[in-house]
Amino acid sequence: MARHNELGKWGEQYAADYLQSIGYDIIERDWRIGHRDIDIIARTGDGTTVVFVEVKTRTSDVVTKPDDAVDIKKIRNIGYAANNYIKTKGIVDEVRFDIISIIGNNKENAQLAHIIEAFNPCLAY
Template sequence: MAVHNDLGKWGEDYAAEYLLKKGYEVISRDWRLGKRDIDIVARTEDGLTVVFVEVKTRATDVIVSPEDAVDERKIKSIGWAANAYVKEFQIYDDIRFDIITIVGTKPQDASLEHIIDAFNPVLAMNGNH
Protein backbone atom coordinates (compact mmCIF):
# COMPACT_ATOMS: atom_id res chain seq x y z
CA MET A 1 0.00 0.00 0.00
CA ALA A 2 1.32 3.47 -0.87
CA VAL A 3 2.39 5.81 1.93
CA HIS A 4 -0.49 8.22 1.18
CA ASN A 5 -2.94 5.30 1.45
CA ASP A 6 -1.44 4.35 4.82
CA LEU A 7 -1.80 7.95 5.98
CA GLY A 8 -5.40 8.09 4.74
CA LYS A 9 -6.29 4.84 6.52
CA TRP A 10 -4.67 6.09 9.73
CA GLY A 11 -6.58 9.37 9.41
CA GLU A 12 -9.91 7.59 8.98
CA ASP A 13 -9.17 5.41 12.03
CA TYR A 14 -8.23 8.51 14.03
CA ALA A 15 -11.40 10.33 12.91
CA ALA A 16 -13.60 7.33 13.82
CA GLU A 17 -12.00 7.17 17.29
CA TYR A 18 -12.63 10.91 17.70
CA LEU A 19 -16.31 10.52 16.77
CA LEU A 20 -16.74 7.58 19.16
CA LYS A 21 -15.22 9.65 22.00
CA LYS A 22 -17.70 12.44 21.17
CA GLY A 23 -20.59 9.99 21.59
CA TYR A 24 -21.32 9.28 17.94
CA GLU A 25 -22.16 5.76 16.77
CA VAL A 26 -20.08 4.76 13.76
CA ILE A 27 -22.44 2.88 11.43
CA SER A 28 -20.26 2.29 8.36
CA ARG A 29 -16.69 2.88 7.24
CA ASP A 30 -15.39 3.14 3.70
CA TRP A 31 -18.80 2.45 2.17
CA ARG A 32 -18.58 2.18 -1.62
CA LEU A 33 -20.84 2.69 -4.58
CA GLY A 34 -18.71 1.87 -7.61
CA LYS A 35 -15.86 4.37 -7.58
CA ARG A 36 -17.67 6.65 -5.14
CA ASP A 37 -17.14 6.23 -1.41
CA ILE A 38 -18.12 7.59 1.95
CA ASP A 39 -15.35 7.52 4.55
CA ILE A 40 -17.54 7.34 7.67
CA VAL A 41 -21.27 7.16 8.26
CA ALA A 42 -22.19 7.93 11.86
CA ARG A 43 -25.20 8.72 14.00
CA THR A 44 -25.08 11.75 16.28
CA GLU A 45 -24.96 11.34 20.03
CA ASP A 46 -28.68 12.17 20.30
CA GLY A 47 -29.48 9.50 17.68
CA LEU A 48 -31.48 11.90 15.51
CA THR A 49 -29.09 12.61 12.64
CA VAL A 50 -27.08 10.45 10.25
CA VAL A 51 -23.79 12.12 9.37
CA PHE A 52 -21.76 11.45 6.23
CA VAL A 53 -18.17 12.30 7.09
CA GLU A 54 -15.43 13.02 4.58
CA VAL A 55 -11.99 12.62 6.17
CA LYS A 56 -9.04 14.48 4.71
CA THR A 57 -5.62 13.70 6.12
CA ARG A 58 -2.41 15.46 5.19
CA ALA A 59 1.09 15.15 6.61
CA THR A 60 1.31 18.95 6.30
CA ASP A 61 -0.99 21.69 5.07
CA VAL A 62 1.72 23.48 3.09
CA ILE A 63 0.41 22.67 -0.42
CA VAL A 64 -3.35 22.71 0.13
CA SER A 65 -5.38 22.62 3.30
CA PRO A 66 -7.34 19.39 3.75
CA GLU A 67 -10.75 21.07 3.68
CA ASP A 68 -9.87 22.73 0.36
CA ALA A 69 -9.37 19.24 -1.09
CA VAL A 70 -13.14 18.69 -0.82
CA ASP A 71 -14.00 20.41 -4.08
CA GLU A 72 -17.29 20.62 -5.95
CA ARG A 73 -16.62 17.38 -7.84
CA LYS A 74 -15.96 15.51 -4.56
CA ILE A 75 -19.05 17.04 -2.95
CA LYS A 76 -21.21 15.82 -5.85
CA SER A 77 -19.66 12.35 -5.62
CA ILE A 78 -20.37 12.17 -1.89
CA GLY A 79 -23.93 13.35 -2.57
CA TRP A 80 -24.55 10.56 -5.09
CA ALA A 81 -23.11 7.94 -2.73
CA ALA A 82 -25.07 9.29 0.25
CA ASN A 83 -28.30 9.23 -1.77
CA ALA A 84 -27.69 5.56 -2.62
CA TYR A 85 -26.85 4.81 1.02
CA VAL A 86 -30.05 6.49 2.26
CA LYS A 87 -32.13 4.48 -0.22
CA GLU A 88 -30.37 1.17 0.42
CA PHE A 89 -30.61 1.38 4.20
CA GLN A 90 -33.96 3.22 4.26
CA ILE A 91 -32.72 6.18 6.29
CA TYR A 92 -35.55 8.48 7.34
CA ASP A 93 -33.60 10.56 9.85
CA ASP A 94 -32.13 13.99 9.27
CA ILE A 95 -28.80 13.87 7.45
CA ARG A 96 -25.82 16.17 7.29
CA PHE A 97 -22.39 16.29 5.74
CA ASP A 98 -19.29 16.93 7.84
CA ILE A 99 -15.59 17.13 7.09
CA ILE A 100 -12.90 16.03 9.50
CA THR A 101 -9.47 17.36 8.64
CA ILE A 102 -6.33 15.93 10.15
CA VAL A 103 -2.90 17.46 9.66
CA GLY A 104 -0.06 15.31 10.98
CA THR A 105 1.11 11.73 10.91
CA LYS A 106 0.58 10.49 14.47
CA PRO A 107 -1.78 11.35 17.33
CA GLN A 108 0.90 13.18 19.32
CA ASP A 109 1.47 15.81 16.61
CA ALA A 110 -1.81 15.77 14.69
CA SER A 111 -4.35 18.55 14.68
CA LEU A 112 -7.95 17.51 14.04
CA GLU A 113 -10.75 19.85 13.02
CA HIS A 114 -14.37 18.72 12.80
CA ILE A 115 -16.36 20.94 10.43
CA ILE A 116 -20.01 20.27 11.19
CA ASP A 117 -22.55 20.74 8.37
CA ALA A 118 -19.65 21.57 6.04
CA PHE A 119 -21.52 21.36 2.73
CA ASN A 120 -24.78 20.54 1.00
CA PRO A 121 -24.43 18.28 -2.07
CA VAL A 122 -27.82 19.36 -3.41
CA LEU A 123 -26.57 22.94 -3.72
CA ALA A 124 -23.38 21.74 -5.43
CA MET A 125 -25.38 19.67 -7.89
CA ASN A 126 -27.39 22.77 -8.75
CA GLY A 127 -24.25 24.88 -9.11
CA ASN A 128 -24.76 26.82 -5.86
CA HIS A 129 -22.11 25.27 -3.60
Protein backbone atom coordinates in the same frame (compact mmCIF):
# COMPACT_ATOMS: atom_id res chain seq x y z
CA MET B 1 0.18 -0.08 0.28
CA ALA B 2 1.43 3.34 -0.81
CA ARG B 3 2.44 5.78 1.93
CA HIS B 4 -0.41 8.21 1.16
CA ASN B 5 -2.91 5.32 1.41
CA GLU B 6 -1.48 4.35 4.80
CA LEU B 7 -1.77 7.96 5.97
CA GLY B 8 -5.36 8.09 4.76
CA LYS B 9 -6.30 4.86 6.57
CA TRP B 10 -4.63 6.10 9.75
CA GLY B 11 -6.52 9.41 9.44
CA GLU B 12 -9.86 7.64 8.98
CA GLN B 13 -9.23 5.53 12.09
CA TYR B 14 -8.18 8.63 14.07
CA ALA B 15 -11.36 10.41 12.91
CA ALA B 16 -13.55 7.41 13.82
CA ASP B 17 -11.95 7.26 17.28
CA TYR B 18 -12.58 10.98 17.72
CA LEU B 19 -16.24 10.68 16.69
CA GLN B 20 -16.77 7.80 19.11
CA SER B 21 -15.11 9.81 21.88
CA ILE B 22 -17.74 12.55 21.46
CA GLY B 23 -20.61 10.07 21.51
CA TYR B 24 -21.20 9.24 17.86
CA ASP B 25 -21.94 5.67 16.79
CA ILE B 26 -20.04 4.53 13.72
CA ILE B 27 -22.46 2.81 11.33
CA GLU B 28 -20.20 2.21 8.32
CA ARG B 29 -16.62 2.76 7.22
CA ASP B 30 -15.52 3.06 3.57
CA TRP B 31 -19.02 2.51 2.23
CA ARG B 32 -18.92 2.20 -1.57
CA ILE B 33 -21.24 2.39 -4.53
CA GLY B 34 -19.24 1.85 -7.70
CA HIS B 35 -16.17 4.09 -7.60
CA ARG B 36 -17.76 6.53 -5.14
CA ASP B 37 -17.23 6.18 -1.42
CA ILE B 38 -18.06 7.66 1.95
CA ASP B 39 -15.28 7.49 4.53
CA ILE B 40 -17.45 7.33 7.65
CA ILE B 41 -21.19 7.12 8.21
CA ALA B 42 -22.13 7.82 11.81
CA ARG B 43 -25.12 8.62 13.99
CA THR B 44 -25.01 11.50 16.44
CA GLY B 45 -25.07 10.67 20.14
CA ASP B 46 -28.70 11.73 20.46
CA GLY B 47 -29.62 9.33 17.64
CA THR B 48 -31.42 11.93 15.54
CA THR B 49 -28.96 12.56 12.69
CA VAL B 50 -27.03 10.41 10.25
CA VAL B 51 -23.72 12.08 9.44
CA PHE B 52 -21.72 11.45 6.26
CA VAL B 53 -18.10 12.28 7.03
CA GLU B 54 -15.31 12.96 4.55
CA VAL B 55 -11.88 12.61 6.15
CA LYS B 56 -8.90 14.43 4.69
CA THR B 57 -5.44 13.83 6.14
CA ARG B 58 -2.22 15.60 5.24
CA THR B 59 1.20 15.59 6.87
CA SER B 60 1.26 19.40 6.68
CA ASP B 61 -0.83 22.30 5.44
CA VAL B 62 2.04 24.13 3.75
CA VAL B 63 0.55 23.76 0.26
CA THR B 64 -3.19 23.56 1.03
CA LYS B 65 -5.47 22.77 3.94
CA PRO B 66 -6.78 19.20 3.85
CA ASP B 67 -10.44 20.27 3.62
CA ASP B 68 -9.66 22.33 0.49
CA ALA B 69 -9.38 18.97 -1.31
CA VAL B 70 -13.16 18.55 -0.97
CA ASP B 71 -14.00 20.20 -4.27
CA ILE B 72 -17.26 20.35 -6.22
CA LYS B 73 -16.60 17.00 -7.92
CA LYS B 74 -15.94 15.28 -4.58
CA ILE B 75 -19.07 16.88 -3.08
CA ARG B 76 -21.17 15.57 -5.98
CA ASN B 77 -19.70 12.07 -5.58
CA ILE B 78 -20.39 12.07 -1.84
CA GLY B 79 -23.93 13.30 -2.50
CA TYR B 80 -24.53 10.54 -5.05
CA ALA B 81 -23.20 7.88 -2.69
CA ALA B 82 -25.16 9.27 0.27
CA ASN B 83 -28.38 9.34 -1.76
CA ASN B 84 -27.88 5.68 -2.65
CA TYR B 85 -27.11 4.80 0.96
CA ILE B 86 -30.24 6.62 2.19
CA LYS B 87 -32.43 4.81 -0.34
CA THR B 88 -30.81 1.41 0.20
CA LYS B 89 -31.06 1.58 3.99
CA GLY B 90 -34.41 3.39 4.16
CA ILE B 91 -33.01 6.28 6.19
CA VAL B 92 -35.71 8.74 7.28
CA ASP B 93 -33.64 10.67 9.85
CA GLU B 94 -32.01 14.04 9.39
CA VAL B 95 -28.74 13.87 7.45
CA ARG B 96 -25.68 16.05 7.57
CA PHE B 97 -22.36 16.28 5.73
CA ASP B 98 -19.21 16.95 7.77
CA ILE B 99 -15.49 17.10 7.03
CA ILE B 100 -12.80 16.02 9.43
CA SER B 101 -9.47 17.60 8.54
CA ILE B 102 -6.32 16.11 10.06
CA ILE B 103 -2.85 17.58 9.81
CA GLY B 104 -0.10 15.29 11.07
CA ASN B 105 0.78 11.63 10.92
CA ASN B 106 0.50 10.37 14.50
CA LYS B 107 -1.55 11.01 17.62
CA GLU B 108 1.22 13.05 19.22
CA ASN B 109 1.38 15.71 16.49
CA ALA B 110 -2.06 15.54 14.86
CA GLN B 111 -4.35 18.56 14.65
CA LEU B 112 -7.95 17.57 14.04
CA ALA B 113 -10.69 19.96 12.92
CA HIS B 114 -14.30 18.79 12.76
CA ILE B 115 -16.26 20.96 10.33
CA ILE B 116 -19.95 20.37 11.04
CA GLU B 117 -22.37 20.93 8.15
CA ALA B 118 -19.38 21.53 5.88
CA PHE B 119 -21.42 21.34 2.67
CA ASN B 120 -24.77 20.56 1.12
CA PRO B 121 -24.42 18.34 -1.96
CA CYS B 122 -27.79 19.57 -3.28
CA LEU B 123 -26.15 22.95 -3.88
CA ALA B 124 -23.34 21.40 -5.95
CA TYR B 125 -25.46 21.13 -9.11
